[in-house]
Structure formats: C-alpha cells, structure tokens
Amino acid sequence: MRANCWMGTQRVEVRDVPDPQILNERDCIVKITSTAICGSDLHLYNGFMPTMEKGDILGHEFMGEVVECGRAVKNLKVGDRVVVPFTISCGVCNACRAEAFSCCENSNPIPQVSEAVVGHPLCGFFGYSRLTGGFAGGQAEYARVPYADVGPLKIENGFTDEQVLFLSDILPTGYMAAEMCDIQPGDFVAVWGAGPVGLFAMASAKLLGAERVVAIDRFDYRLQRAVARAGATDVINYEQLDGTTVVDALKELTGGRGPDKCIDAVGMEAHAPGLAYAYDRTKQALKLEIDRPIAVREAIMACRSGGTVSIIGVYGGMVDKFPLGSLMNRAITIKTGQTHVPRYMKPLLGRIERGEIDPTMVISHILPLADAPKGYDMFVNKMDGCEKVVLKA
Numbered sequence: 001m002r003a004n005c006w007m008g009t010q011r012v013e014v015r016d017v018p019d020p021q022i023l024n025e026r027d028c029i030v031k032i033t034s035t036a037i038c039g040s041d042l043h044l045y046n047g048f049m050p051t052m053e054k055g056d057i058l059g060h061e062f063m064g065e066v067v068e069c070g071r072a073v074k075n076l077k078v079g080d081r082v083v084v085p086f087t088i089s090c091g092v093c094n095a096c097r098a099e100a101f102s103c104c105e106n107s108n109p110i111p112q113v114s115e116a117v118v119g120h121p122l123c124g125f126f127g128y129s130r131l132t133g134g135f136a137g138g139q140a141e142y143a144r145v146p147y148a149d150v151g152p153l154k155i156e157n158g159f160t161d162e163q164v165l166f167l168s169d170i171l172p173t174g175y176m177a178a179e180m181c182d183i184q185p186g187d188f189v190a191v192w193g194a195g196p197v198g199l200f201a202m203a204s205a206k207l208l209g210a211e212r213v214v215a216i217d218r219f220d221y222r223l224q225r226a227v228a229r230a231g232a233t234d235v236i237n238y239e240q241l242d243g244t245t246v247v248d249a250l251k252e253l254t255g256g257r258g259p260d261k262c263i264d265a266v267g268m269e270a271h272a273p274g275l276a277y278a279y280d281r282t283k284q285a286l287k288l289e290i291d292r293p294i295a296v297r298e299a300i301m302a303c304r305s306g307g308t309v310s311i312i313g314v315y316g317g318m319v320d321k322f323p324l325g326s327l328m329n330r331a332i333t334i335k336t337g338q339t340h341v342p343r344y345m346k347p348l349l350g351r352i353e354r355g356e357i358d359p360t361m362v363i364s365h366i367l368p369l370a371d372a373p374k375g376y377d378m379f380v381n382k383m384d385g386c387e388k389v390v391l392k393a
C-alpha cells in the first residue's frame with residue numbers, strides 16, 4: 001500500500017510499504033477513505049518529538065471501511081464505515097473503565113520508552129512516535145486498528161467523511177478543552193491559537209454558555225475565521241499589539257480582572273514577539289528544554305484569580321520559567337490531558353446531527369494522499385490560507 005512516512009526533519013514521503021495485517025483477535029483492518037494532517041503532526045514534522053524513526057507512517061486522524069475483523073471483534077463487521085479515535089484504548093483497565101481512555105494502561109506495547117521521559121507509560125496513539133507505542137499511522141491506504149471492539153465509532157447515517165472525520169481527534173479535543181473550563185453563564189474565555197483545535201474550542205465554549213470568547217493568534221485570516229465561523233467575540237493579534245502584551249490586552253478587555261477561563265490550544269511550538277521567544281527558541285534548539293511554553297505562561301499570568309487554565313496544546317517534556325508562584329498564590333486550577341476521545345464521539349456526533357456544530361468549518365484544503373508532502377509544507381508555512389488539510393486515500 002501507499003503511506004505517508006516521516007523521513008527526517010521537515011521531510012515526508014509517500015512510499016510503498018507492506019499492507020498491515022491482523023496481529024491480535026481484537027484488531028481490525030480499515031481501508032482508509034479520508035485522513036487529515038493535525039497541528040500536532042507538525043511537532044513530528046519539525047523534529048521536536050523524540051523517538052521518531054525514518055519510515056514511520058504518520059497520521060492519527062482517519063476513517064474508512066472495515067475490510068477485515070479479528071475473531072474477538074463482535075461489534076463491527078466487514079463493510080462497516082468507521083471513524084477511528086487517535087487514542088488506542090483497551091476498554092478494560094482501570095483508566096478505560098473510568099472513561100479516561102487516553103490514560104489506558106495496556107495499549108502501549110513499549111511502555112519503557114515513555115516511562116523514561118514522563119515517569120509513567122503513555123497510552124498508545126496512532127502514528128505518534130515510540131513514546132506512544134510506535135503504532136503505524138493512518139495517512140495511508142490501510143491501517144491496523146488494535147482494540148477495534150472499543151474505539152471505532154460506526155457511522156450509520158448519511159454523513160459525508162468531512163462532517164465526521166474530525167471526531168477522530170480535533171473536535172473532541174477542542175470540546176474537551178472547553179469542557180475542562182467548567183464554563184458558567186457569562187464567562188469570558190480566552191483561547192490561545194486559532195488553528196482547528198482552537199476554533200473547535202471557541203465554538204464549544206460558546207455552546208457551553210460562554211458570553212465572550214477572545215481568539216489569540218498572529219494570522220489575521222485565522223482570527224477572521226474565529227469570528228466568522230467559531231463565534232469569537234474579540235480577537236488579539238499578538239504581533240500587532242504596539243507596545244502592550246497579550247496579558248495586558250486581556251486585562252484591558254476584562255476590566256482589569258483577566259479572563260475567567262483560559263485555553264492553551266498552541267502547545268510546544270508557540271511564537272511570540274520579543275525576548276521570551278528568542279530565549280525559548282534557543283533553549284529548545286540546544287535541547288535544554290523540549291517545549292516553548294509561551295502560550296501557557298501567558299494563560300496563567302492573564303487568568304483571573306481563582307480561574308481555570310485548560311491546556312490542550314501538546315507538550316513533550318520539560319519547560320523553563322513556569323509561573324508556579326502566580327498559579328499557586330492566585331488559586332488557579334490547571335486542567336489538562338490528551339483527549340479521552342471515545343467518551344466524546346457519540347455525544348458530538350449528536351451535536352453534528354442536530355446542526356449545533358459544523359466540523360467542516362475548519363477545512364481549507366482537500367488533497368489526494370499522494371500530495372501529503374505538499375499538504376505538510378502548506379500547513380507548516382501557513383500558505384494559501386491553510387487551516388486544515390484533509391487527504392483522500
């Protein structure tokens with residue numbers, strides 16, 4: 001089959017690779033119809049996530065048709081159309097039984113790799129380095145789906161791929177980011193990052209009752225989409241602040257108090273004007289810190305006392321200059337986690353069906369799988385108004 005493979009920093013290639021096979025009676029094989037490039041794939045593309053190897057198949061957002069089922073998979077049959085969550089979850093461990101699916105204790109077959117970096121094994125993910133199990137990803141014609149009796153969501157009504165594909169990750173991720181904020185009527189919510197996850201976080205915050213939502217980004221086209229499509233009421237372009245800071249601009253908007261809830265939908269490759277960025281960029285390049293935590297620092301400093309900071313942007317390791325004093329002394333709650341995707345898929349499918357949210361709003365480009373390298377290049381360089389690239393296998 002053809003698959004999009006990581007070949008080194010800023011190098012991906014669509015290559016011939018062996019077809020996946022059933023390895024376990026709880027596996028199924030999915031023939032992929034649509035897959036997507038995620039903002040978090042750019043961390044792999046840019047070489048910031050350790051433990052990638054040449055030839056690794058990328059991609060963790062995919063859907064398609066079941067073409068083969070292991071003997072123990074009773075809920076699916078050949079021909080079923082499914083969306084596959086990026087988290088691989090066994091369904092029977094303590095975490096899975098508590099619906100904390102991204103904390104699955106069984107799904108990572110090489111737990112020692114992540115244990116050495118973050119202290120405990122990470123859950124298995126598709127196409128996301130050896131830290132999360134080294135599974136082949138879904139930017140391919142076929143994928144092996146482990147624990148197929150737990151994760152995949154069957155699509156039975158006449159939705160298009162584009163309407164339901166993002167149930168695999170970014171729609172539940174944006175929604176969980178907002179849900180972690182425990183939004184109250186009248187809340188002012190600030191969202192760092194107007195990429196696809198940020199847009200879904202904004203739309204979800206509105207659905208959950210936020211009164212004002214401010215979008216923070218450096219690209220005007222993304223800020224315009226945040227207002228036009230995701231319900232943002234205010235925008236901050238941090239590269240056009242003219243002598244003030246994001247934190248001060250947010251205080252200005254909130255009568256000096258700061259946003260009630262702050263969402264970091266940026267993660268480890270944040271940008272900022274000025275010295276903080278130069279400092280983090282240098283330390284990251286020298287491998288003295290894994291992440292550039294600019295957005296989360298700003299979120300903590302801006303958040304009102306007693307408010308909540310929800311971190312959904314991906315981080316990989318250690319950071320510098322983390323404002324623990326501000327966090328502690330001002331009673332700020334931090335909530336975070338990789339998304340417990342299967343918990344959200346059905347309820348969000350219901351919201352799509354009722355027209356409460358339209359996931360297609362984030363799509364800017366639809367390309368054939370063969371053009372995956374072009375898609376990565378456009379996405380990383382924000383060319384041609386790129387927001388979300390869907391690949392057709």
Ligand SMILES: [Zn+2]
Nearest residue numbers: 038040061169
């Ligand atoms: Zn993703």
Ligand SMILES: [Zn+2]
Nearest residue numbers: 090093096104
């Ligand atoms: Zn589990």
